[in-house]
Amino acid sequence: MAYRETEKMRQRKAEARKRIVDCTYQCVAEGGFRSARVTRIAGLAGVATGTIYRHFESREDLFAEIFRLATQREVDKVAEALASGGNGAERLERALRQFAERALKGPTMAWSLIAEPVDPKVEEERLAYRKAYANLFEKAIREGIEEGCIPDQDARQSSTCLVGAIAESLVGPLSPTQISQADSATEENNDPLVNSIIRFCMQGLTGTRR
Amino acid sequence: MAYRETEKMRQRKAEARKRIVDCTYQCVAEGGFRSARVTRIAGLAGVATGTIYRHFESREDLFAEIFRLATQREVDKVAEALASGGNGAERLERALRQFAERALKGPTMAWSLIAEPVDPKVEEERLAYRKAYANLFEKAIREGIEEGCIPDQDARQSSTCLVGAIAESLVGPLSPTQISQADSATEENNDPLVNSIIRFCMQGLTGTRR
DNA sequence: ACAAAGAATGAATAGTGATTCACTACTTAT
DNA sequence: ATAAGTAGTGAATCACTATTCATTCTTTGT
Structure with missing residues (x-):
């Protein structure tokens, strides 16, 4: 025999793959999944169309x-916010804010993740994604309940509601029609929005007005 | 000249249109928008494919x-629930329940309306749909605030959160994977789900635990 | 009965872009 | 240098249905 995959080759392939991934990410961040054409991705990544298919099934x-x-x-960012100090309610509030603010900062990607119509396999990922958030929130709620800063409740259900409330509140501001006339990047503008979302959420959670 | 559109014809056309609409509705209720083929709809409605295009642009x-x-x-059903007696909070609670219960009763259609990936024009309708709910809720919240049974708050924001919280809570139970192994139609089963959704929502609204 | 106009038909077409695959170009070991 | 295998290529193909349109069928008024 003659050719055997060597480290050098493995690396080169890995690089190509990474280039493809990065360019796809960029395309999606610019215009969502729907408008990301395989041909364009290949072009950006400097490979032939067919090469995409040596790295991905479809x-x-x-x-x-x-x-x-x-x-x-x-999700990592939110987890990070949840890991910081303070009691359960405080940590949750910080996490919710993180979620909302990051979405508003990268609106197209956020829209793709939250609301863009996507193919079934991607939709599946989306369910997992939302569940991941819910799981994080659920754990924090449980902790808050133990600590006594959050009243006893169905933590799983509440976490789902939190995800929904935020996502829904963002769909309007994030949808492409809104984005194109965007004031995005002006972060202060969004504070009132984020604040009122969080007020509702925290009240739903704690039953306490502020 | 000879042919002139007559009442009889107008009626016949209207009937055909209605048949098309009904059959499409049925197809969607069975498998969602994505799987509803124009050909099949035409077949069900007893017209040729081309005829669909005499009644609809696309x-x-x-x-x-x-x-x-x-x-x-x-939306009408929810509006109805909101129009019935009781104070604002009670009416809202009844409306939320109506929303959730009806969705669980017609899960495929509800999924299509809430979460199925759809084409842009339909997606636009979806935004309007969600807004319609939010508007109803908003009005009721305002009334509740006036009556004093709901504390003062950003009614628009809260209504959006309500829609999101319910929709998100339903997405899991409604998604096709879940539905196929369905226990649907068994309405009692869903009561705990509906109840805990509503508990969170009402608490978010009123800041009161029960 | 006839002509004029519209409605209905459905087989053929078209548009789209993902995917394939026969081929070339490399890489490696001997 | 050669053989054997792998990676890369991109024009051609495929798959899928929505949509079209030349033709046929109906209706209507004279």
């Missing part, structure tokens, strides 16, 4: 991976 | 109309 699979990746970033 | 337009129609039914 466009849908590629997209699913991108979704997972983008998701992970967001 | 498949997307047809779907948009179906969406509007289905929406109207749901």
Whole structure:
């Protein structure tokens, strides 16, 4: 025999793959999944169309991976906020704010993750994504209940409601029609929005007005 | 000249249109928008494919109309619940319950309205649909605030959160994977779910635990 | 009965972009 | 250098249905 995959080759392939992933990410962040064409991605990544298919089963699979990746970033940030100090309610509030503010900062990607119509495999990822948030929130609620700063309740249900309330509140501001005339990047503008979302959420959670 | 559109013809056309609408509705209620083929709809309605296009600009337009129609039914029911007796909080609670219970009773259609990936024109209708709910809720919240049974708050924001919280809570139970193994139609089963959704929502609204 | 106009038909077409695959170009080991 | 295998290529193909339109069928008024 002659050719055997060597480290150098493995690396080169990995680089190409990464380039494909990065370019896809960029395309999606610019215009969402729907408008990200395989051809364009290949062009940006400097490979032939066919090469995409040596790294991914299908466009849908590629997209699913991108979704997972983008998701992970967001979820990690929220997890981070939840890991910081303070009691359960405070940590949750910080996490909710993180979620909303990050979405408003990268609106197209956030819209793709939250509301863009996507293919089934990607939609599946989306369910997982929302569940990931819910799980984080649920855990924090449980802790808050133990600490006594959050009244006893169905933590799973409440966490789902939190995700829904935020997502829904963001759909309007994030949808492409809104975005194109965007004042985005002007972060202060969004504070009132974020604040009122959070007020509702925290009240739903704690039953306490502020 | 010879042929001139007569009442009889107008009626016949209207009937055909209605048949098309009904069959489309049925198809969507069975498997969602994505799987509803123009050919199949035409077959069910007893017309040729081309005839569909004498009544609707395009498949997307047809779907948009179906969406509007289905929406109207749901929104009307909620409006009805809001119009009944009791104070603002009570009326709202009844409306939220109506929303959730009806969705669980017609899960595929509810899923299509709430979460199925759809084409742009239909997506637009969806935004309107969600806004319609939010508007109803908003009005009721305002009334509740005046009556004093709901504390002062950003009614618009709260209404959006309500829609989101319910929709999100339903997405899981409604998604096709869940539905196929369905226990649907067994209405009692869903009561705990509906109850805990409503508990969170009412608490978010009133700041009162029960 | 006839002509004029519209309605209905459905087989053929078209548009779209993902995916394939026969081929070329590399890489490696001997 | 050669053989054997792998990676990369991108024009051609495929798949999928929505949509069209030349033709046929109905209706209507004279």
